[in-house]
Amino acid sequence: METLIRISEATVRFMDQLVFENLDFEWKAGQHWAVVGNSGAELTFFLDTLLGRTMLTQGNIYRPFAQSYQEEKTKAGEVHSFRDLMAEVSQKYSFRNKSNLQNFYYQQRFNSLDSEEAATVFEFLADIEQKHSGAWNLHSVMQFLRLQELGDESLIKLSNGETRRLAIAAALLKNPKILLMDQPLTGLDVQNRDNFDDILKGIKASGIHVILSTHSYEVPQSITHVAMLGEKTIKNIIKREALQAGDFEGVTLDTFDQQHLQRLLLSLEKKTSWEEIVDLKQVYIQYGDKTILDKLNWTIRSGEKWLLKGPNGSGKSTLLSLILGENPQAYANNIWLFGKKRGTGESIWDIKKEIGFVAPELSRFFPGNQTCIKVVLSGLFDTMGLFKKVSPEQEKLAKDWLELFRLSAIAHKLLRQVSLEEQRFVLLARALIKVPSLLVLDEASQGMDEFQCLLFKKTIDQVCQIYPLTMIYVSHYQEDIPVCVDKVFELEPH
Template identity: 65%
Template structure:
């Protein structure tokens, strides 16, 4: 078997710090890898190293898989790169409007006229620049990723899981030799996760070599080899048939310092409302597509709920009604905080009472927003900080960053910190105003197993200390905090 990629004794810098020292790794033809580890940031940095987006300051990395292609392109006088043969499915993706001038704003998906500024699924896939021809046509990609019924849907109306499937479809359209996937099961519902093994089987059967980062318990059957990152190197490699070598840490996790959490949260204001949410026969449709039909749900003050449903079931739309972002709320009988929508309240009257965390939020902050500004923006319910704050407010935001051990990120751009740190920063943004309602929508997405447990325990403790009402959305049962004792399904 010939080498595809070979890394030898490499020292690697990524995001201004050394992430690997003495890194060795060999990817041979015919191998499909799952790479696991205790740090989600380290796993992502490993993929960035394979892509040449990190700085190798010692040792070497060679990519012989691309030699024949690059020689051919050079002979034809064409500009080329080994990256022409690699497709990536990351956990961060943004869509721009048809004029390619600006990112969308978060609420735009719910405004039918403005959402037309986004391309459809089919438009998007047809616009992908394909440098290498192959077997993966638009028809085949749509069929494999279950996107046929979504081909005319606006990109910004896609659910989180649908967007993840689209990202995989985009990668396949490039007909790559190597496919790199960063936690590809993230954001997918139970059924799609169960089907995912078959999807990967078809991908690898087409001749594509696969490497994915993964949680230890989610390694699909097509994987032939497993690598374990630890102590800034590839600590262990073995055939996937020996998965028993993976060790699971079931010990109680050490969460953040509770005394500091108490100082930040207490005293917590007592709720002024009996009913936080009351929906009666709620019906939402876009054109001929019915999203929600006769939905009835009541959430009383202090209750802790789990909201469940498959990708595309309408969870995002339901939350948009609750968060005050969907104009169809005015055509329905919806009460928020004991007040019917459309009786004179503003969107800001609603937002000031709600703390919200979702993975896609990070994509909508302006590029110049530091992590400190992001936390401070929670005081004003804006996607970014656009006004001068007091010294007391800035001190409070810094204390939240310090509580999560992220004080060193205060001056860094949100886009430049790791995904797991982004999640805690967004949680700080949600909590800084001590909301009456906390909505966590796949809020620990992008974290590794240990970090997900820490996040879960943190939410448990917040609910034990305060009267906050909670709505928790997750496709992973193990991520739902123990304080959650009610369930609503779509």
């Protein structure tokens, strides 16, 4: 079989970090790969190496799949790269507004006038330059990924699962020879994960070769080969049909210092005086002709830990926006938060000071100049970034939270420069630094590798053992849910 890419005895670095040693890998025509491992950062570095974003200090990487294309372009005197024939679906995608500025703010998706600043799904896809003809065009990708009904929707109003489908559509429009996907199953509900194999089959049938990073327990059936990474190399390669549940050995879980966590959580003597933290009565939310929430009732009492679940598009994000004080339609409904009815004089800041919130997309809304320690400190002021001088005591508190999560080394790195797993724990520190009365975790561990998912879950259980906070935990998957969560509120699709 024809070789597409071959890596031989490579030592690979990214900036000042050694990421691989003695790396050997050969990808042949007809093969479709999954890479799994205990380090999500390592999986991303592997895909980045295929894309040429890392540096080889020893060994070689060959890309025969692009050879004839590059020879043709060289002969024609045109600028070219092997990347012209590759496309990726990254976990760090971001969308810009119509002025090409990434200046969205998180609440903007719930304000109809502001959302007009973002392109629609159709406008975004139509604006992608197609350098190569092939099986995919605007009509076929929208139909294939079920985006027709979202064509007029603002980008910042999309759910996680919808955004993921859009990112795949954008990659396919480039008609690449090779498609790389970093954790493509994140943000998809159970049904859409089950349907993902059909998406892969369609991509493969169009002649595209696929490689994706994922968890070892959810390798799609359409994958032919699995590479298991670890210890800065490929530890094992097996065919997909031979993959067994016991083939992938986990590592010992090293949880965070319980006493350190206890000191931080109990450093603020807070007393919750409310019997009911949230009380929603006959809540009705409608956007245009579409009903999102219909006569919804939900009471959350102090100290309760709830799982909020429901398929993509069932209204989870809208429901959370009401509780977080971000949705203007709250004033037209009978909503009580922390003992006060919305619209009776309380400010959004009165609400936010009692709530800690973590969601994967939050990291996209921080200004680019925000370091990790500034992001943690911003939790004291409920702002998307730090814009005021802090006291030495506040700065020490933020450093203590970063030390707890073993993140001291990245304190002064920009949030966008650190790994996805590190971003999640920075955001968790931001949520916990003020010791909130209500902690809202919206698919907060999605996209993490297997080890980090388990560590995140165990950390939440540690927090709940120490401090009697109230919690809403959003997840599609039973394996992600902490033991302390013992109540369920499920939304049905409309």
